[in-house]
Amino acid sequence: MRDILTYLASSRYCVEDLIENELVALPEDTVIADAVKVMKDGGISSILVRSLSSSARDPIITGIVTERDILYRVIGGNKGPYKTILKEVMSSPVVTIEKGSSVDEAMSLMRNKKIRRLLVIKRENTKAVTLGLVTLMSITDGMNHDQ
Helix, strand or coil: HHHHHHHHHCCCCCCHHHHHCCEEEECCCCCCCHHHHEEEEEEECCEEEECCCCCCCCCCCCEEEHHHHHHHHHHHCCCCCCCCCCHHHHHHCCCCCECCEHHHHHHHHHHHHHHCEEEEEEEEEEEEEEEEEEHHHHHHHHHHHHC
């Protein structure tokens, strides 16, 4: 695995090449059970959490909830999935990386923060626009497609 990551880090890839751009952002007050259904139906392993004051078309991302968060913080924390909302278990703030950053930078940031997902953004004037996610899985899949 380390050889694959080393290869990718030294390759021509930047995070923009590996973006998973089919994002789902749900409001902070969504109950975990509903979020799990969306994740299951969409075949996704994480949900972005958006501010209640933002719209689905122009979300303000306040956090992220992963399968692991649900397992450890909800189930392992003995919280009810029909009573617990995303805001209570989300990781916040979401760690971001600029679209032109290298795979090496992304891997280093993931390693230092002990995370597996980074929100890829681009700056437009004073606003950060969300482009998608880059994940450890998308990095390793990039290697498989390259060979």
